[in-house]
Structures are given as structure tokens and as C-alpha cells.
């Protein structure tokens with residue numbers, strides 16, 4: 181759409197929605213790349229073309245179809261928060277429902293959100309076998325606001341509607357047909373099949389049902405269906421009102437008239453639109469897509485095709501990575517040095533899949549298909565023909581270097597060589613090979629088959645083609661890639677390290693691990709930092725710190741250094757696996773331990789610090805400001821391409837609550853000047869570790885957001 185000189189929008193509706201007559205059927209084609217979203221131009225065009233079809237004597241039926249092998253991906257998310265232009269989706273739906281000619285929607289690709297809601301107002305829906313349908317509004321902190329909660333509930337009943345709308349999942353054509361959402365699955369050319377279907381409707385004199393008037397699935401509904409869902413999930417649905425409102429709307433469909441139900445849904449949709457969670461989740465929607473784009477690389481640089489992979493190391497990480505690749509349909513060679521290690525790795529993979537199947541989160545056939553893709557091997561020669569090798573061995577410099585020399589000796593020219601290191605220097609690893617241009621970091625997060633984030637770490641010698649290939653590969657295996665520069669901790673762990681230091685400082689000043697963890701949980705993290713450390717195990721970090729102290733790169737006598745973790749390890753408390761760490765454990769249940777508080781008192785006494793009460797609000801601000809300040813440095817050092825990439829990394833890899841949009845978004849919401857002033861005050865009180873980032877100072881002074 182182009183703005184005209186008066187600042188109004190020219191809707192270009194004639195381009196967005198086109199009209200043709202095929203025999204006796206009016207074909208209304210939605211053509212609004214990239215995803216045929218229902219922006220103002222499309223809505224205006226649809227109304228105009230529906231009226232044209234209604235007035236056209238030659239048209240005995242109306243077919244609505246999308247261009248470019250897709251139907252409609254929903255409302256235009258870019259319009260949210262702006263004044264509405266043109267007709268509402270409900271105006272189009274009314275015209276469809278009341279049409280005295282059969283209206284058919286023909287769906288290919290995706291029919292999501294407002295797109296599916298549009299189709300639910302048609303008299304019939306037909307689709308290709310590959311179509312994906314869903315109402316994913318919940319992922320944007322919204323509910324289906326174009327009658328979806330009312331029409332779908334009337335069509336498939338409250339139980340199935342709750343499942344579909346509360347998960348936001350996409351369902352395939354067979355399931356949609358089984359539920360009654362699709363009337364016919366068309367093999368072959370969709371438009372031809374839909375025209376034939378429309379002509380049959382006309383010949384048989386069928387006008388078709390109007391879903392909003394259907395009542396059989398919404399009478400005598402057992403109220404426990406609704407109350408059970410509320411009771412089961414109330415705790416889980418923290419931070420966003422959308423799921424609660426969705427249940428309210430579905431309940432409303434079981435007791436209100438169609439018109440009242442639609443009004444009820446409209447009010448609930450408005451409430452969600454004003455919920456701060458909605459803005460945060462829309463931010464993340466666009467941030468995730470932006471993160472996949474690499475600045476400064478020519479669009480002509482194409483990714484290499486990756487049709488097979490080898491993974492070195494069948495441990496927990498290597499196995500998890502193998503599962504991710506196999507689930508995406510990629511054949512994987514899983515390599516280890518001994519049969520025993522391989523057997524243990526494969527057993528672990530099988531066990532994980534069994535758990536998923538037993539939980540009902542994966543079909544047995546899918547798990548079996550994934551296992552069949554994983555081929556355990558011994559000997560590097562097996563890697564000679566794969567397109568990508570991912571190293572996932574111990575985090576020891578010499579071992580990784582040795583592994584890379586071996587991979588380099590056998591891998592075919594043009595193969596991409598990736599390391600899953602979380603801590604080592606990518607440039608050094610690349611330099612032990614004869615092809616540093618093909619070497620890249622692919623930093624997966626544990627459990628790798630579950631966690632979405634992959635940091636793609638670019639060394640100085642990596643070629644553009646390697647970078648683009650790694651990003652495309654991560655996308656292809658359904659991960660969320662974020663490009664990172666090569667530095668200690670890359671993006672995610674560098675920030676984690678910084679806010680971990682701050683959390684330790686808060687302990688020294690008087691907080692307890694329990695208080696900090698509860699404050700972080702209340703903020704929305706799934707678990708606090710001390711529970712997380714206990715879960716990961718404290719011994720690895722202890723050994724790494726001991727090495728750094730021995731090498732003189734870490735000063736345990738520095739005033740900021742809090743040796744609590746070291747003392748816990750000295751006492752044999754390595755975390756959950758030893759039954760004690762920051763907490764004591766009965767199984768997996770953690771309890772605060774007065775002995776830890778005593779250790780903190782002792783450390784504070786040694787450092788002449790008076791411990792005293794600290795407010796939860798202060799804990800959250802100190803930790804968030806530490807993340808933001810480090811994040812700003814990371815952006816200005818070009819370790820991250822943009823501030824929103826940090827939000828994506830934290831939301832998809834570190835449990836930052838999505839309904840808060842990420843640390844950098846959090847800072848913008850509070851205003852960069854306010855965050856800057858807090859950090860400057862901390863610097864005055866706590867010293868140099870709080871030096872405000874130059875980028876933050878500059879953006880705050882300019883009164884701008886991160887993007888200027």
C-alpha cells in the first residue's frame with residue numbers, strides 16, 4: 181500500500197483482490213504477498229468483489245481463493261495498534277453468510293487466524309491435502325476476534341475448540357476434515373476442484389449451512405469441560421489474559437445467542453489488544469523473523485543444500501541435536517569413539533522418544549521414523565559424504581581441536597563444519613582446519629531437541645555462504661537462529677554471566693537464593709538462576725573458575741567476587757545431582773538451606789559487607805538492568821546484529837517470558853532514559869561493573885528506542 185499526499189492510505193484493493201468469472205462461478209482471488217494477510221486493501225477488495233458477484237447475474241456461486249498457493253495467514257499483524265481503516269472482517273463475513281448464492285472458500289498452504297475465521301463464514305470449505313489450518317492468535321496474546329471462538333465452537337464443539345484455540349496449533353487437512361472444518365479435500369488443481377464443487381452446489385440447489393446459526397454442538401454442554409480447563413491451567417497461564425478470555429468466549433458460545441456471542445468475543449478481543457502482553461508478543465513475532473536475516477550479505481548469496489549430517493559425540497547434547505535433525509527428516513550419522521558410548525547415546529534417544537510417546541506429545545510413528553534416520557557409526561571415515569558435520573564433544577579446547585583436525589581430514593570439500601561449543605574461540609577452532617571459511621558455531625541449548633534457539637556463531641574467516649547456509653539450516657530444522665559474533669559467551673551466556681554476577685552481589689548484600697529465584701519466577705522465568713545452576717551442576721563452572729584463577733584471568737580477591745559457588749563445591753554440594761547445592765533436595769524438590777545463608781553471612785563478614793533486607797522489586801531491576809546494559813554493549817560491539825536479536829535469544833533459549841518481549845523490549849517499555857538513570861545510579865553506588873553502555877547512554881539521551 182502507498183500513502184497518498186494527504187497521508188491517507190490508497191488501498192489498491194483492485195490489485196489485492198481480483199475478480200473473474202469461470203462459467204457460472206465468480207472467482208474472487210486474494211493476492212497480497214507475502215501471505216495474503218487481511219489488511220485494509222484485502223478487506224476492501226473482498227467487500228467490493230463480493231458485492232460485484234452478488235450483482236453479477238452470470239455468477240451463480242462465489243469462490244474465494246488465495247494466490248501463490250496459499251489462502252490467508254490471518255489479520256495483517258502490522259496493522260495492530262493503528263487506527264482501523266476500511267471494512268472489518270465481520271462486514272465481509274456478514275456478506276458471505278447472507279449471500280443468496282453458495283459461497284465456497286478454497287484453501288491451500290495456510291489458513292490461519294482471521295483467514296480461517298473468514299472461511300468459517302463461507303457455506304463450504306474445501307482444501308488441498310497439504311493445507312495447514314489454525315487459530316494461532318494466542319501466540320500474539322490475542323484471541324480469534326473475527327468470530328472464530330463462536331463459529332468454531334458451534335462447528336466442532338467446545339472441547340475440540342478449546343484444544344485448537346488454546347494451543348494455537350496448526351492442523352493438517354485430514355484432521356480438519358475429521359473435525360468437520362473442511363467439507364472436501366481436493367486432490368489435483370484446487371481451483372478446478374473448487375469450481376466443480378461450486379457447480380455441484382448450484383445444481384443440487386444447496387446453499388449450505390451458516391455456522392453461526394448452528395446450535396447442536398453448543399447445547400447441553402457439560403460445564404465441567406470449561407471449569408476443568410480453567411482449573412488445570414490457571415497457574416500456567418500467567419502473564420497474559422488471552423487464554424482466560426478464550427475460555428470465557430468458548431463458554432459464551434455455549435450460552436449466548438450468536439449475536440451476543442460475537443459481541444462478547446469483540447469485547448474480549450479488545451481487552452486482549454490492550455494487554456501489554458500482546459504488544460510484547462507481536463514484537464517477538466517480528467523480531468524472530470528479523471533475526472533470521474543477515475545484514476550486509478548480498479541476496480545473491482545462496483545457502484548450500486544440506487541433505488545429510490554427521491554429529492560427533494553421542495552424549496546428551498549430540499543426541500539431542502541428532503533428534504532435532506532426524507525429526508526434520510534429515511539422515512544423521514551419530515559418531516562416537518566406542519560402541520559403549522554409542523549404545524548409551526542411542527538408548528538415551530530411545531528413552532526420550534518413549535517419554536514423548538507416553539506423554540502423548542509425539543505419535544509413535546513419528547518417533548520411529550526419527551529413530552530410523554539416526555545411524556550410529558564409529559570412525560571418522562563415515563563423515564566423508566555428509567553435507568554438514570556438527571561437533572558436540574567435551575568442552576575442552578584440545579579435544580575439540582583434535583576432533584576438528586580429524587573432521588577436516590575426511591569431510592568432503594564444501595561440507596560445513598560446525599561446533600556446538602558454548603565457550604571456546606571459534607576462530608581458533610577454524611584455524612586448526614585447512615578450510616576456516618567453512619567453519620561456524622552452531623550453539624544448541626539443552627535439551628537440544630526441545631529448545632528452539634540456535635546461536636549461529638560467525639568467526640572472522642567464515643564465508644558469507646557458510647553463514648547463510650547455517651542460518652537456513654537452523655530454520656529448516658525448525659529452530660530459531662540468532663547470529664552472534666565470536667566472543668566469550670557469545671550473546672546468551674555473556675548476558676547470563678553478567679546477570680549471574682549481579683545475582684551473587686545481591687546475595688552478598690542480604691538476599692537469599694530462594695528470594696531471588698522467587699522474584700525471577702514471579703517476573704515470569706520458568707525457574708530462577710540458582711535452581712537453574714543447581715540443575716546444570718555446579719562442578720563444571722567450579723573447574724572453569726579454578727583454571728581461570730590459576731591462569732590469572734580471574735581474581736578471587738576482587739571486591740565483587742562472591743565465592744559462594746566455590747565453597748558449595750568444596751563442601752561437595754554440586755547441585756541437584758548430589759542432593760545439595762544452593763538448596764537441599766528431596767528428589768527434585770528444593771528447599772532453602774540455612775547452612776547456605778550461614779556461608780553467605782561468613783563471606784559478607786570477610787568482605788566487610790553488612791547484609792540487610794532487599795526488596796523484590798530491586799532484585800528484578802538489578803538483574804534486568806544488568807541484562808540490558810550488557811545487551812547494549814553486545815549490540816554496539818556488533819556481537820549481535822540488533823537489539824531485538826537479544827530478545828529472541830532470551831525468549832527462545834533462556835526462558836525469558838514471551839509476554840514481556842525480551843530484556844531489550846522491557847527496557848524500551850520502561851523508557852531507555854529511565855533504565856539509563858537507574859544504571860547510572862548503580863554505577864555511582866556499586867562501581868565500574870555498572871558503567872552505562874555507551875549505546876544506552878546515546879539512545880537514552882536522544883530519547884530514542886534501540887533502533888533509533
Ligand code: 3HC
Nearest residue numbers: 214215217253254255256257258292293294324325326469
Ligand atoms: N500479517 C502481516 N505479516 C505477516 C503475517 C501476518 N498475519 N504473517 C506473516 N507475515 C509476514 C512476516 O512478517 C514475513 O515478513 P518479512 O518477509 O518481511 O519478514 C513474511 O510474512 C513471511 O512470513 P514467514 O517468514 O513467517 O513465512 P513462513 O512461510 O515461514 O510462515 C506463516 C508463514 C505460517 C503464515 C507464518 O508467517 C505465520 O505463522 N504467520 C502468522 C499467522 C498468525 O498469527 N495469524 C493470526 C494473526 S492475528 C488474527 O488473525 C486476528 C484475527 O483473529 C482477528
